[in-house]
Amino acid sequence: MxxxxxxxxxxxxxxxxxxxxxxxxxxxxxxxxxxxxxxxxxxxxxxxxxxxxxxxxxxxxxxxxxxxxxxxxxxxxxxxxxxxxxxxxxxxxxxRRMTIERLAEMDRDDLHELCVRLEAPLTGNRTVLMGRVAGVLTNQLNGxxxxxxxxxxxGINFSLGTTGSEVLTNTEEVFEPLDVDFHSDSPIAVIEDAHDSLVLGLDTLDLAVQEDLRVVSTFVEDLDRIIGTILRGSGGVWGESQKELLLRLSKRRGWPVNEEVVKSRVTRVATDIAEIKGAKIGEFGKVNGNAFLRDQVTSESSKNRIGHKLAAVDSILRDSKG
Structure with a gap:
């Protein structure tokens, strides 16, 4: 050129x-x-x-x-x-002005137009569209x-014998996006473990926090879908920016995520869901996840849940034979 x-x-x-x-x-x-x-x-x-x-x-x-x-x-x-x-x-x-805060002030038509220009999926309500645009902005941060x-x-580093197209060099590492369908719902076991993680050890927490976590735990499937939307927009990266976006979207939905304990637990559960979905954990995909679901959900609780399901299946089989 x-x-x-x-x-x-x-x-x-x-x-x-x-x-x-x-x-x-x-x-x-x-x-x-x-x-x-x-x-x-x-x-x-x-x-x-x-x-x-x-x-x-x-x-x-x-x-x-x-x-x-x-x-x-x-x-x-x-x-x-x-x-x-x-x-x-x-x-x-x-x-400086195209920020996530500004997106919150846009109506659905404006967000839809941005999704068109940014080649993001066009379906969904205003919050979903805002999440997609915000995901792109987060992925393109500082770029x-x-x-x-x-x-x-x-300025430009000129040297003898160079042409206009040669004076600008590129030393950046090419980023290849992950070929993962982040919009796919997580398996039922992951959803159930996420629910268990959110309400784990409630009796040791303040009553207000207990109530907030119980409320949030009823929206685990919605949480899973929001995480997928954010990952799709960020090219599969899950870091601090994505966590902050998740909390903002949660608040817009009216979820009680104001207490630090609640925010911490929600973001840790979300991080593990993101990792299970195939995300690269950390701002640059180099930080390992903390495996909150796997570490926090005790083997005893998982065993009990599986036991209850097996008992229910056994009961159905006995009834069908009778």
Whole structure:
């Protein structure tokens, strides 16, 4: 991809006042933050002939997306869909304002449109759609909205004999998303163990906490589906950001998750469900889960539950013979 590397270098280094003066002299809108303006100038002055509409971005190849992201000075690794998402976000939003808190203020139609542009599933109510968009934003965190500090500080590293397409190097590790269907419901045994974990040792807790955990434990299947939605949006990563999103969505549903004990237990159970679903635990998929379900649910309680089920089956068989 050919472009004027010298002009691009000046845009990387330019301050807000300088960029505004340049935009005004070229008849380009000078509104927005320095990073929004920088992206607009790169689009109009460095890549004027490149179709960067949503349809144009969809038509780009994997390599074209990577080269374009490098020119804009942002993260260029990831799957083809992640690259499309990141480029579209960078060209259309201010990363400081496109936050999960702002999503909470949007109506369903706006969230549906965002899901279309971010290539997320379109079914579900407002909360589900918000979770999908939030999952994408979490997955793309720090990957768009501002150029790399090294480019802002040092600009492009020119060397003799290099062309415009060669001066920007990529040292990022490519992330391959997990091929897992996170929307599949967890097995009944996992749901039952999650319920048992939430109410384990209630008699040792305050009465208010006991009541809150009993209420939350009745929504385990919903909890399982929310976890799947978040994982789908985050590319299979489950870390602190995903836990915080889960708690926010839980509160929006009216679940009593204000007490620290309740939040801690819910997030630990959710982490184990996510791990069982095949998630990469930790912000970068490198931290092992704490296996809360497996460690906290005693073998005795599991044995009792299985025993009750076997007794029920035995009773049914006896009745059928009679």
């Amino acid at each position: 050919n472009y004027d590397a010298s002009s691009l270098d000046s845009l990387y280094r330019g301050r807000l006042v300088e960029l505004r003066e340049l935009a005004e002299s070229r008849g380009i809108s000078k509104g927005g933050s320095v990073e929004v303006l920088r992206a607009r100038l790169i689009q109009n002055l460095v890549l004027p002939d490149l179709d960067l509409s949503w349809d144009g971005i969809q038509a780009m190849s994997h390599n074209e997306l990577g080269e374009t992201l490098k020119i804009f000075g942002i993260k260029s690794s990831g799957s083809q869909r992640e690259r499309r998402q990141r480029l579209w976000l960078h060209l259309n939003f201010d990363s 768009w909205g501002r150029i790399k500090k090294s480019l802002k500080r040092n």
